[in-house]
Amino acid sequence: MKSSDFLISTVKEAPNDAQIISHQLMIRAGLISKLASGLYSYLPIGLKIIQKVEKIVREEMNKSKALELLMPIAHPAELWQESKRWEEYGPELLRFKDRHDRDFCFGPTHEEVITNIAKQYLRSYKQLPINFYQIQTKFRDEIRPRFGVMRSREFIMKDAYSFHIDEKSLDETYKVMYQTYCNIFDRIGFNYRAVLADSGAIGGESSHEFHVLADSGEDAICFSDSSDFSANIERTETLPQGEPNAPSKNLELIETPGVKTIADVCNLLNVKPTSSIKTLIVESEDDSLIALVLRGDHELNEVKASKIQGIKQPLQMTDEEKVLKKLGCSFGSIGVVNLNIPIIVDYSAACMSDFVCGANEDDKHYIGVNWGRDTKDIIASDLRNVVSGDPSPDGKGKIEIKRGIEVGHIFQLGTKYSDSMNANVIGEDGRAVNMNMGCYGIGVTRIIAASIEQSHDDRGIIFPEAIAPFELVIVPINYNKSSRVQELANQLYQDCQEKNIDVLLDDRKERPGIMFADSELLGIPHRFVLSDTHADNGKIEYKSRKSSDKIEVDYKEAVSFILDQFD
RNA sequence: CGGGGCGUAGCGCAGUCUGGUAGCGCACUUGACUGGGGGUCAAGUGGUCGCAAGUUCAAAUCUUGCCGUCCCGACCA
Structure with missing residues (x-):
């Protein structure tokens, strides 16, 4: 290619809405052009890079025996109603009506469509296992698009869906895809890690994410410093701790006018946040309330919380008005003494004694609180995010936390979709069996941003050869x-x-x-x-x-x- | 959805408080010089100042509404 026949549209200054380095450089280098919030055109040079990524993905997917096909972007509502996700998916699913007033959505992912295809064309176990993939534009109506193509609303994704007669076969293909993803990211030249992951809204059992390590990453990844344990913070467990010490102080009610936050309470009473607890109120399945209790310095892990029995899914924090009405105090004053709703306590809060908490009355706190003596019975559970230095869940070493950009995700879906959509084949014994499914995604456009995040200097991008324009x-x-x-x-x-x-x-x-x-x-x-x-x-x-x-x-x-x- | 910022030439910005001829830098065009790290000089092109209504002799500037966009928040009580 000669420059005179090409479009080189570099600029010195990036628009001021570009926050992170990859976004700025992609604009400055003339790879992308913004059309609207979360929507980008790929200029010739950007498309050239995309095509190089796609080529690597295609070659490795084909090598794994996956079959490429292409599905529509617009999906009829009926399919999504059949899988129940028309209701479950939420506002990220962009819906619209056609001229006949029929409901449609833009596909944020294609389980429904592929299952529909599998239902039509897969009849016998002899056709299995089979793995279909496509490289195609997805649309998710993100609550807040940002960081250029890193979190955009429209993006290009490679998504694959495999079908199996049993779990064993699914497991085999899952391992093949794991290796395929390693091959792909090796070829692209990434410094990446495969980590255990939560399967999120798509649902299912086993799941790994592939993260490019970069300080600007949106995900926190936990590693053990002395084993090969690695997992997304969303699903890194914390371990139960010992029994609390015997109470040494009496329960005492103290005036704390105007005090709302943990920091304020601790300042006023001169105690450490590690001696205080915070009480969060969430909705239960039957629309009553449940209290979640954490040590003052810890963060709630929503993924863990939403998996606890009795808690409404998706996790819904109770609004302050309702708390005021039912518990008689505002957020900053909730506590566990005389609290007559179920109390679920994080392991590390459950082993505390003589701690501080709100009094369920504004402007007052209790000190010297002890479980059992001063509260109703509690349930201890794993509720919080791990922090650096926590013991690794495999019992070996301590946790370190790094930032990662998720560029790939593989799931074992099991029979979630084949059950709801009745996708079965005739097995060896002549009986119909719902197929096991796996699903495997790679963010093609995000790969480019991730590569730039990982490799640049003050002059610009440093592309690895494999995907350089x-x-x-x-x-x-x-x-x-x-x-x-x-x-x-x-x-x-x-x-x-x-x-x-x-x-x-x-x-x-x-x-x-x-x-x-x-x-x-x-x-x-x-x-x-x-x-x-x-x-x-x-x-x-x-x-x-x-x-x-x-x-x-x-x-x-x-x-x-x-x-x-x-x- | 809540709070805040911004919207003036392709990009970055000034002008808005205090109403009175729409500006600067980069980019772009033409010419000359220059020719190993975003060069110099000269002459140019390009804007219904986000949209709409209002106030006024007069609105980029004041008022109201709307739209767009970005940031923060939407568990950390």
């Missing part, structure tokens, strides 16, 4: 004036193309500084510079985007040299 850029100095330079550059360009190198010849009538800056901003991994001096001495200058060293290479050896540089 071009592998090599040739920067001729004075191309438009020096016929010698022009000749040499054209010849080199042609030689590279013959070797299938994805090369960009920057033949613009620009000053060298601009061409250097652009190629660095775009993150092209390899660069040749050619000038009249080189024409004189038969040399050419090479520089890698990753290093600051410039190397002189014989012009005649240039093509074989560059092939040697490739990974």
Whole structure:
């Protein structure tokens, strides 16, 4: 490709709505263009990168024997009603009506459609296992799109769905997909980790997420410092702790005017947050209230809480008005003494003694509170997020926490969809069996942002070769004036193309500084510079985007040299 | 959904308080010089100041409403 035939739309200043580095660089390098909140056009150079990612994904998926197909973006409501997700999915499901007033939605994921296909075309266990995939645009009406294509409303995803006669077969394919994902992310050149994950709204049993490690990541990933345990914080368990110490203080009611927060209480009473508890009120399945209790310095883990029996799903915090009406106090004053609703206490709060809590009366707190003596019976449970230094759930070592960007997620769905949509095949014994399903996603567009987050410098993007918009850029100095330079550059360009190198010849009538800056901003991994001096001495200058060293290479050896540089 | 900010040329911004000829930088066009790190000079192109209504002789500027967009929050009581 010659620059003069291409669109290089780099800019010096990014629009001020770009917050994170990958978003800024994608705009500055001219990869994407914003159309509306959470909606981006992919400009030619951005699309070129997407296509490289897609090619890797396709090759590895095909190698795993998965079959590519393509499903519609618009889905009829009936399908989603059949799986119950028309009601369950919530406002992220963008719904609309056609001219006949029939309900539709934009597909945020395709379990319903693929199950419908499986139902029609899979009749016998002999056709199983089978794994279908597509690379296609998804739409999720995010509550708050941000960070460019990292959390956009429309995005490109590779989604695969496998069908099995039994769990064993599902397990086998799950392992194949796990390996396939490792192959894909290895080829892209990521520093990534596979971690145990919660299966979220899609539902199901076993699940792993693939995270690119980056400080800007939205997810917290927990690792053991002495085993290979790794999991999303959402599903990293905390372990039960010992029995509380015997009470040493009497229960005492104290005036705490205007005090609402844990920090305020602790300041006023001169105690540590670790000696206080906080009481959160959530809705139960039968629309009454349940109290969740945490140590003052801990955070509620909503995923854990919503899995506790009796708690309404999805987890719903009770609003302050209702708390005031039913418990007689506002949020900051709820406590566990004389609290006549079920009390579920996090393990690390359940082992406390002589602690501080609200008095269920505004402007008052209790001190010297002890479980049992001062409260009704409680249920101890795992409710909180782990914190750095907690013991690892596998009993080996301590937890460290890092940030990750989720680029892939694999699930074992079991028979959730085949049950609700009645997708069965005839088994060996002649009886109909609902198929086991697996589902496997990769965020194609997010991969690009993640790659940039992980690899950039103050000049711009540093793309790995595998997904760079071009592998090599040739920067001729004075191309438009020096016929010698022009000749040499054209010849080199042609030689590279013959070797299938994805090369960009920057033949613009620009000053060298601009061409250097652009190629660095775009993150092209390899660069040749050619000038009249080189024409004189038969040399050419090479520089890698990753290093600051410039190397002189014989012009005649240039093509074989560059092939040697490739990974 | 709650709170806040912003909306003026493709991008970044000033002008708004105190109403009176719409500006700057970058980019873009043409020419000259320059030619190994976003160069210099000169001359240009480009804006119904987010939309609508109102106040006024006069509105980018004041008032009201709406729309868009970004940030924070929407468990940490």
